[in-house]
Amino acid sequence: MVTLNQYLLLSAVLFAIGALGVFVRRNLITILLSIEIMLNAVNLTFVAAGRAFGTADGQIIVFFVMTVAAAEAAVGLAIIIALFRHRESLDPDAFTSLKW
Amino acid sequence: MLGGVAVVASLMVIGQRNPIHSVLLLIASFGGLSGLYILLDAPFVAVIQIIIYAGAIMVLFLFVVMLLNVAREDTEQDERVHVQVHRGSMRLGAVLAGLLVVELVWALASAGTLGGTFGPMAGLPAPVTSVHVIGQVLFTRYAFPFEVTSILILVAMVGAVVLARRETPRPAAGADAAGGSEERPAF
Numbered sequence: 001m002v003t004l005n006q007y008l009l010l011s012a013v014l015f016a017i018g019a020l021g022v023f024v025r026r027n028l029i030t031i032l033l034s035i036e037i038m039l040n041a042v043n044l045t046f047v048a049a050g051r052a053f054g055t056a057d058g059q060i061i062v063f064f065v066m067t068v069a070a071a072e073a074a075v076g077l078a079i080i081i082a083l084f085r086h087r088e089s090l091d092p093d094a095f096t097s098l099k100w
Numbered sequence: 101m102l103g104g105v106a107v108v109a110s111l112m113v114i115g116q117r118n119p120i121h122s123v124l125l126l127i128a129s130f131g132g133l134s135g136l137y138i139l140l141d142a143p144f145v146a147v148i149q150i151i152i153y154a155g156a157i158m159v160l161f162l163f164v165v166m167l168l169n170v171a172r173e174d175t176e177q178d179e180r181v182h183v184q185v186h187r188g189s190m191r192l193g194a195v196l197a198g199l200l201v202v203e204l205v206w207a208l209a210s211a212g213t214l215g216g217t218f219g220p221m222a223g224l225p226a227p228v229t230s231v232h233v234i235g236q237v238l239f240t241r242y243a244f245p246f247e248v249t250s251i252l253i254l255v256a257m258v259g260a261v262v263l264a265r266r267e268t269p270r271p272a273a274g275a276d277a278a279g280g281s282e283e284r285p286a287f
Contacts (some may be wrong), residue, residue, distance in 0.1 A: 005208055007140070012204035016197050023193025029119045029165055033126055036157065040133055043145075051140045056237050059145045063238065066152050067249050071256035073157045077164045078263035084168050085266075 007048035014041035028080050028090045032073065039069045123161045130154045144231050 014037060021034025043062045050058015080090070087094050130153050137146035238246060 008208055016201040019200055020197035027119055030122050033122055047137055047140050047142050047145055056234050059142050059234055060238050060242055062145050064245060064249060070152060070157055071253055074260045075256050078260035081264045
């Protein structure tokens with residue numbers, strides 16, 4: 001009834017939603033949230049593929065992806081806090097000193 | 101149904117102006133995904149998704165949002181125009197994301213049916229999805245990445261503390277306090 005393709009399609013749609021959020025939003029925290037959406041879409045792909053091929057490897061890779069996502073979210077938020085202390089703004093257009 | 105919840109919640113995440121609403125909607129999306137993981141015979145992943153993602157990472161996001169007292173993403177320009185369609189770069193970004201969806205859907209459609217339908221529960225080797233089997237595979241085949249991940253978490257923790265540290269102010273008026281205490285009569 002439910003094929004692997006449907007799960008992959010849902011994962012692709014979620015990934016594109018996350019990518020859209022990264023491109024469109026002008027708030028640093030929302031951009032980080034969109035990156036988390038993309039990571040979740042990839043997790044769904046791994047779990048669905050692992051289930052379809054009958055192994056537990058998909059879930060183990062998801063374990064590692066979640067760990068890396070947690071570490072990256074912590075460091076990203078620390079960077080955002082440090083940036084906010086400098087410019088009092090969370091707009092990515094406010095940080096243009098490296099622009100040529 | 102659960103997939104629809106995840107998609108709708110994610111769409112609302114990127115469309116909200118208030119970042120607190122975005123975080124709460126993302127928690128709803130994670131709940132939908134966790135239900136999908138349960139349907140995919142992955143109870144371990146479903147539970148750690150709720151514990152780690154919805155319970156720790158999103159709470160950290162909420163802390164930072166409230167710490168920075170993030171205002172709504174509004175300027176005078178936003179008041180007149182709808183939030184998604186005001187700038188050329190944003191339109192390009194939306195077009196690119198649409199192209200990504202089209203390309204992924206086309207790739208999935210042209211690859212045919214991968215792996216067929218999911219086998220029934222009896223067809224699956226019975227202990228594949230239990231925590232016991234996951235632990236077995238994790239600590240034997242993937243033991244090295246597991247240890248490297250622990251070092252990664254340590255590095256990330258130290259890095260986050262260093263990056264977010266406020267510069268401590270220098271201790272001022274140390275001499276004045278010493279002079280004042282000398283002039284006080286010693287009872």
